Amino acid sequence: MSNKEDFNWDNFETKGFGEGYSKEQKAQMEAMYAGTLNEITEKEVIKGVVVGVNDKDVIINIGFKSDGLVPLSEFRDLDGIKPGDEVEVFIEEQENALGQLILSRKKAKIVRAWQDIEDALEHDNVIEGLVKRRTKGGLIVDIYGVEAFLPGSQIDVKPIRDFDIYVGKKMEVKVVKINHANDNVVVSHKVLIEKDLEKQKAEILNNLEKGQVLEGVIKNMTNFGVFIDLGGVDGLLHITDISWGRINHPEEVLQLDQKVQIVVLDFDDDKKRISLGMKQLTAHPWDSLASNLEVGSKVRGKIVNVADYGAFLELAPGVEGLIHVSEMSWSQHLRNPADFVKVGDEIDAVVLTLDKDERKMSLGIKQLTEDPWTKNDMGTKYAVGTKHTGVVRNLTNFGLFLEMEEGIDGLVHVSDLSWTKKIKHPSEFVKVGDELEVAVLELDVDNRRLALGHKQLEENPWDTFENVFPVGSVHKCTVVSKNDKGAVLELPYGLEGFATIKNLEKADGSSVEAGDSEDFKVTEFSKDDKRIVLSHTATFKEEAKPAKKEAKKKSETSSSSSSSSAPAEKSTLGDLDALTQLKEQMEGGKK
Numbered sequence: 185m186s187n188k189e190d191f192n193w194d195n196f197e198t199k200g201f202g203e204g205y206s207k208e209q210k211a212q213m214e215a216m217y218a219g220t221l222n223e224i225t226e227k228e229v230i231k232g233v234v235v236g237v238n239d240k241d242v243i244i245n246i247g248f249k250s251d252g253l254v255p256l257s258e259f260r261d262l263d264g265i266k267p268g269d270e271v272e273v274f275i276e277e278q279e280n281a282l283g284q285l286i287l288s289r290k291k292a293k294i295v296r297a298w299q300d301i302e303d304a305l306e307h308d309n310v311i312e313g314l315v316k317r318r319t320k321g322g323l324i325v326d327i328y329g330v331e332a333f334l335p336g337s338q339i340d341v342k343p344i345r346d347f348d349i350y351v352g353k354k355m356e357v358k359v360v361k362i363n364h365a366n367d368n369v370v371v372s373h374k375v376l377i378e379k380d381l382e383k384q385k386a387e388i389l390n391n392l393e394k395g396q397v398l399e400g401v402i403k404n405m406t407n408f409g410v411f412i413d414l415g416g417v418d419g420l421l422h423i424t425d426i427s428w429g430r431i432n433h434p435e436e437v438l439q440l441d442q443k444v445q446i447v448v449l450d451f452d453d454d455k456k457r458i459s460l461g462m463k464q465l466t467a468h469p470w471d472s473l474a475s476n477l478e479v480g481s482k483v484r485g486k487i488v489n490v491a492d493y494g495a496f497l498e499l500a501p502g503v504e505g506l507i508h509v510s511e512m513s514w515s516q517h518l519r520n521p522a523d524f525v526k527v528g529d530e531i532d533a534v535v536l537t538l539d540k541d542e543r544k545m546s547l548g549i550k551q552l553t554e555d556p557w558t559k560n561d562m563g564t565k566y567a568v569g570t571k572h573t574g575v576v577r578n579l580t581n582f583g584l585f586l587e588m589e590e591g592i593d594g595l596v597h598v599s600d601l602s603w604t605k606k607i608k609h610p611s612e613f614v615k616v617g618d619e620l621e622v623a624v625l626e627l628d629v630d631n632r633r634l635a636l637g638h639k640q641l642e643e644n645p646w647d648t649f650e651n652v653f654p655v656g657s658v659h660k661c662t663v664v665s666k667n668d669k670g671a672v673l674e675l676p677y678g679l680e681g682f683a684t685i686k687n688l689e690k691a692d693g694s695s696v697e698a699g700d701s702e703d704f705k706v707t708e709f710s711k712d713d714k715r716i717v718l719s720h721t722a723t724f725k726e727e728a729k730p731a732k733k734e735a736k737k738k739s740e741t742s743s744s745s746s747s748s749s750a751p752a753e754k755s756t757l758g759d760l761d762a763l764t765q766l767k768e769q770m771e772g773g774k775k
Contacts, residue, residue, distance in 0.1 A: 229292045234269045244273055244287055252285035259289065272296060297328030301369055305359040310376065313357050315350045323350055325357060325371055332357070338372035341381060342403050342413060345440075381416030388417050389455050396448045397465070402440055410434045412446060412460060419458035421446060428463045428502025430488045469502035470543045479535050483547070487529045495521050497533055497547055504545070507533060511548035514556055514591025515577075516632075524549070556591040557632050566592075566634060568624050571641065576618045584610040586620060586636060594634035596622060603639045603646065603714075604678050646711045649679070653706050653716055658723060661704045663688075663696055671696065673704060673718060680716075681706075687719035696720050 236243035274291035357371035400412035574586035626635035708717035
C-alpha cells in the first residue's frame with residue numbers, strides 16, 4: 185500500500201460532491217462561491233437582514249461567510265423585530281475567539297447620526313429634534329440620538345424668558361457648529377425663523393404706508409415707550425401715543441408678549457424708524473364731551489399732575505384742564521400749587537375758558553367760594569381806622585404785604601412802620617410769617633386796594649417832641665458816627681440828630697469824636713421832616729447861630745415867649761409828665 189502523500193486526489197473519483205469535476209472546473213466554482221460573499225471591513229456601518237431572533241440575540245446576515253450576533257437589548261426602540269427586517273449594524277469584529285462575527289446596532293446608530301449631522305451642516309439641511317431638557321444657557325435637543333446644545337439666544341428672534349415650555353416638544357433646527365474633539369454639536373432654531381422673517385419683513389416694508397393698521401407683539405418696554413415686533417420689523421409706540429389719558433409707564437396698561445393692534449403714524453425714508461400709535465384707533469375723548477359743557481359749568485375730576493404754575497385736572501381719559509395757581513385762591517400772593525392739591529385728589533372745579541377745537545380748557549377752584557372783596561360787610565369790616573392783625577406774606581423795598589384773611593391783602597408802606605426809626609427795608613422790622621397789628625389807612629374796594637399802617641396804632645410822638653426839643657434847648661447826646669460832613673447823634677427816646685463839622689468844635693479847639701457824649705443845643709427842629717439839627721459849639725459860643733433863618737426865628741420866638749433875658753436851660757425830659765407818659769406808650773409799643 186502506498187503512502188498517503190503519494191495519493192493523487194485529482195485522479196480520485198468518488199460518488200458525491202465534486203465528483204467528475206476537473207481542477208479547472210473546481211477553481212471556477214470556488215470563484216463563483218466567493219463572489220456571493222461580501223468583503224467587509226471592521227469599524228464600518230453596513231446593512232443586514234434579520235434571519236433569526238432568540239431570547240438574547242438577533243441573528244443578522246450581512247452577506248459574510250458567517251452571520252453576526254447583536255444583543256436583543258439594542259432593539260428595544262423597535263417593536264417586534266422579526267426575520268426579514270433590514271437594519272444597519274456596526275462591524276465590531278469579523279471573528280472573535282469563538283469564531284463569531286460581532287455586530288452592534290447601537291454603535292451603528294451613533295456613527296450614522298454623526299454622518300447625518302455632518303451632512304446636515306454641509307448641505308444646510310433642516311433637522312427635526314426632540315427637546316430633552318433645559319440646561320444652563322439653553323436647551324438640550326436630541327438629533328439622531330446625539331444630544332445637541334441649543335443656546336437660549338438661538339431659540340427665537342425675540343427674547344425667551346421661560347425655557348421650560350419647550351421641554352418634551354419637537355423642534356426643527358439647523359446645525360451651526362460641530363466640535364469633534366468634544367463630540368459637541370450646536371444647533372439653532374432662530375435661523376429658520378429669520379429666514380421666514382426676511383421674506384415677511386420685505387413684504388411688510390414694501391406695503392408699509394401711513395395709516396395702515398397692523399398687528400404686532402410687544403417685545404420690549406421702556407419708560408418712554410414700547411417696541412413692537414410687526415413680523416421681523418420693529419416699530420416704536422411712544423408712551424404719549426398709547427392712550428388718550430395720561431400714563432406714567434407703559435406697564436400700567438400693556439405687558440410683554442401681548443398682541444396689540446396699532447396704526448402706522450410715520451416712518452423715515454429707508455423705513456428703519458417706524459412710529460406707531462394705539463390711541464389713534466379710538467375716537468378722541470374731546471369729541472365725546474357733553475354738549476352742555478360750557479364756561480361756568482361745574483365739573484369734577486382727578487388731579488393727574490402738579491407743576492410750579494398749576495395743576496391738571498382730568499375730567500375723562502384724555503380730557504384735562506389746567507387750574508392755574510392764580511385760580512386756586514382769592515389771595516393775590518401766589519403760592520405753590522402743592523399747598524392746595526396733590527396728585528390723585530378728586531375735586532370740583534369751574535370751567536373758566538373752553539376751546540373744543542384746540543382741545544384746551546382752563547379751570548378754577550377759587551370760584552367755588554365767594555370773592556371776599558364782594559362781601560357786603562367789606563366796607564364796614566375794613567373801614568378806615570379799624571384795627572386788625574395780619575400775617576406778613578411778602579417783603580419789598582417799599583413795604584410789605586399783609587394777608588388779613590384768605591383773599592384780602594393789604595400794603596404797609598415802609599414809612600408807616602415806625603414813627604421814630606428810620607427803616608430802609610421792611611426786613612429790619614419784620615420777617616415773612618410774622619403777625620403784625622395794623623390800622624386801616626385807606627380802602628378802595630373797586631380797585632381791591634387796602635392801605636395799612638403799623639405806627640398809626642400809636643399817637644405821633646413828634647407832636648410831643650416839638651415841645652421837648654425846642655430850638656435852643658440843650659440835651660446830652662452821644663456821637664454815633666462821624667464823617668467829613670458831620671456826625672449822627674443819639675438823642676433820648678431813640679431819636680437821631682445831626683450836627684455839621686463846624687458845630688462839633690469844643691471850647692479847647694478840639695473836635696467831638698465818635699463815641700463822645702457832650703451837651704448839644706437844638707438849632708433846628710422839623711416835625712414834618714422828622715429832623716433835629718444840633719450844635720455843641722453853640723453851648724459855649726454866643727455868636728453860634730441856627731443853621732437856617734426860620735429856625736432862628738422859631739428860636740427867638742420861643743425864647744421871647746419864655747423869657748427875654750434868661751439864657752437857654754437844659755431840659756430834663758424824665759421830669760416832664762407828658763414825656764413820661766409818652767415814654768411808657770413807646771415802650772409798650774415796642775413790646
